[in-house]
Amino acid sequence: MDLYDVKCKDVARFLATGPKTLDDIGSRIHELYPEIDPKGKWVKEVLVEWNPLIVKKNDKFELSVLGRALISLPGREGKDPTVEETIFLIGVMMLDERQRKVVGELITTGSSKHPDNWVVNRTRACLKQMRFL
DSSP: OOOOOTTHHHHHHHHTTSOBOHHHHHHHHHHHOTTSOTTSHIIIIIIIITOTTEEEETTEEEEOHHHHHHHTSSOOTTSOOOHHHHHHHHHHHTTSHHHHHHHHHHHHHSOOOOSOHHHHHHHHHHHHHTTOO
16 A cells, blocks of 8 residues: 555545546546646556545545545645645555655655655655655
8 A cells, every 4th residue: 555646645535526437537637737647557547546535446546544544634736735734644554564764764865765766766756746755
């Protein structure tokens, strides 16, 4: 249950209005972040398939239990994470042992010995987006 992009919270906030298709999610993310391809791999994998805040039911996506908890916190879609969202998202990152180790190393030493540079770089990017690093 890794979290590799803070925009996962935006997907959850969008789904607060009800279940959506992958195309709906891609279109909305592209509206908020024009540099992201609405039909691209980033939306499909990182923001949807790997997003611990949502689940797929039939052909639509809806909020997971974690997603329902997130949307109860102060925050807005497309905006920087609030303090409450930041704390929540750090907690989500800490749920997975692999990412927990990377987060711990990045916070304490500024680097990580994890062999997967992509995981380290994405985790670092999330922590920076949340103003934690």
